Amino acid sequence: MKISDEIALSARNLARRKGRTALTLIGVVIGTCMVVLMISLGIAQTQANDEMLQSWGDLTQVQVYGYGTLVDANGKTIHLDDAAIESIKKLDHVVAATAYAEAYNLNGTISAGKNGRYQTQLYNVVGIDPAALEPMGFALQSGKWLPEGGGNSKATKIPILVGANAGYNFEDTRKSQNSSKRYRWQGMTDAQGNPLPPFVDIDKDKMTLTLSYGEGSSQKSQTWELEIVGVLQQDYAKGYFTDSGFVMRVADLKMLESLYNKMAHITANEQSYQQVYVKVDDLKNVPDVEEAIHELGYSDTYSMSQQREEMNKQTMRSQMIFGGVAAVSLLVAAINIINTMTMAIYERTREIGVMKVLGCELNNIRAMFLMESSCIGFLGGVLGVAFSLLASLVLNNISTILGVLGQDGGIDLSGMMGGMYMGASSTTISVIPPWLVLGALVFATVVGFVAGIVPANKAVKISALEAIRHD
Numbered sequence: 001m002k003i004s005d006e007i008a009l010s011a012r013n014l015a016r017r018k019g020r021t022a023l024t025l026i027g028v029v030i031g032t033c034m035v036v037l038m039i040s041l042g043i044a045q046t047q048a049n050d051e052m053l054q055s056w057g058d059l060t061q062v063q064v065y066g067y068g069t070l071v072d073a074n075g076k077t078i079h080l081d082d083a084a085i086e087s088i089k090k091l092d093h094v095v096a097a098t099a100y101a102e103a104y105n106l107n108g109t110i111s112a113g114k115n116g117r118y119q120t121q122l123y124n125v126v127g128i129d130p131a132a133l134e135p136m137g138f139a140l141q142s143g144k145w146l147p148e149g150g151g152n153s154k155a156t157k158i159p160i161l162v163g164a165n166a167g168y169n170f171e172d173t174r175k176s177q178n179s180s181k182r183y184r185w186q187g188m189t190d191a192q193g194n195p196l197p198p199f200v201d202i203d204k205d206k207m208t209l210t211l212s213y214g215e216g217s218s219q220k221s222q223t224w225e226l227e228i229v230g231v232l233q234q235d236y237a238k239g240y241f242t243d244s245g246f247v248m249r250v251a252d253l254k255m256l257e258s259l260y261n262k263m264a265h266i267t268a269n270e271q272s273y274q275q276v277y278v279k280v281d282d283l284k285n286v287p288d289v290e291e292a293i294h295e296l297g298y299s300d301t302y303s304m305s306q307q308r309e310e311m312n313k314q315t316m317r318s319q320m321i322f323g324g325v326a327a328v329s330l331l332v333a334a335i336n337i338i339n340t341m342t343m344a345i346y347e348r349t350r351e352i353g354v355m356k357v358l359g360c361e362l363n364n365i366r367a368m369f370l371m372e373s374s375c376i377g378f379l380g381g382v383l384g385v386a387f388s389l390l391a392s393l394v395l396n397n398i399s400t401i402l403g404v405l406g407q408d409g410g411i412d413l414s415g416m417m418g419g420m421y422m423g424a425s426s427t428t429i430s431v432i433p434p435w436l437v438l439g440a441l442v443f444a445t446v447v448g449f450v451a452g453i454v455p456a457n458k459a460v461k462i463s464a465l466e467a468i469r470h471d
Contacts (some may be wrong), residue, residue, distance in 0.1 A: 020340055028376060031333045032330070032443075032444045035440065040432045049315070059304045063302045065301070066298075078298075084296070097277070104122075106125075106256060109121060118173070124245040125248065126245055133145055133161075136238070162231055163234065211259065213263045232247065352365060365460050367456075396428055
């Protein structure tokens with residue numbers, strides 16, 4: 001028997017008992033639809049988690065901390081210093097690595113205006129490796145990146161990047177500490193409600209950085225002109241300094257620290273950086289890079305992938321609960337297919353006998369029943385996927401649909417699925433990618449095929465003579 005003949009015969013047999021076939025299909029449709037929707041909700045939640053975490057920080061970034069005493073596998077004391085950063089850069093999948101050095105231990109000011117009238121302290125200064133800025137995902141609002149190099153103690157100028165609102169850091173030193181006119185902040189307005197600009201215009205005003213130690217006649221100081229080469233694009237996920245800080249080359253900041261230590265007669269021992277940020281090429285490689293950093297002896301690390309993994313585990317648990325309900329629906333559908341095919345065998349016993357007498361091979365008879373059950377699974381899968389796509393479309397546009405119907409306020413789905421959507425800010429509730437559609441069709445077809453194995457084997461075991469005599 002040709003395959004085309006088997007297909008045609010199977011189609012006629014299914015069409016001959018439309019009612020029973022339709023009832024069996026309904027079970028497969030419901031089961032497939034439930035499975036696809038549950039998986040699609042999980043995919044959407046995972047994407048929402050990633051979007052939320054991405055707004056908090058870079059998912060492909062690992063933070064390495066240098067607090068306390070660090071030891072390697074041999075028990076040797078190590079430091080999170082420049083040599084350590086170079087070792088981390090050599091790890092597989094590492095795109096860039098840089099310290100985020102801060103100037104908290106430096107006494108000095110950044111000043112602007114006539115006679116340095118406007119001043120700010122150095123707490124907003126951060127040192128970063130220029131080569132890491134662009135790979136780490138920083139962006140420029142205007143200007144250019146910091147040049148390579150730095151650290152020249154004889155230099156009179158220091159190039160810097162500034163945040164667009166860095167001008168609001170400055171105070172008017174001619175006003176008393178208690179005067180409200182001493183300060184300007186973003187959003188501040190005058191009596192008429194007009195916004196007040198910062199004291200310092202970062203695009204026009206010259207700035208100088210001054211290190212100082214001591215008081216009165218014994219005070220020591222040294223000054224550098226700050227050359228603003230670019231303005232950073234605001235991105236709080238990268239750091240506050242992208243909005244209102246000052247970024248210089250880490251080598252320049254270390255140079256300032258060294259000069260200040262000499263000025264203040266401070267004997268500085270070899271110290272670790274407090275924080276080093278590592279950029280990984282892909283999210284999937286973050287755990288491997290983090291593990292490699294641990295093997296170097298730097299065990300105190302943090303990455304968003306840790307939190308992402310926990311959130312995805314919670315999503316997976318919710319999916320498994322509701323996916324179990326969907327799986328039960330498919331199990332019931334499989335039982336219905338077995339029942340349908342078994343009944344078909346009893347009704348077509350005489351037909352099976354005639355086929356055997358005419359010399360039809362047992363494999364052809366078996367294939368005919370397996371094809372019928374597989375067709376039920378496939379057709380149920382097609383309809384189930386179609387209903388899933390329709391349900392997904394409705395869920396993703398529920399607010400718009402309710403608005404068209406004249407309902408105000410929309411609907412809040414943030415608490416559905418047992419808290420599955422807690423914290424998600426995405427408006428996409430269901431995502432059905434092509435691979436899920438294909439997988440659902442294959443899975444439904446396989447369910448139908450497997451459910452037809454027992455009835456098909458039973459069919460080929462029927463005696464030809466008994467089958468012919470069957471009423």
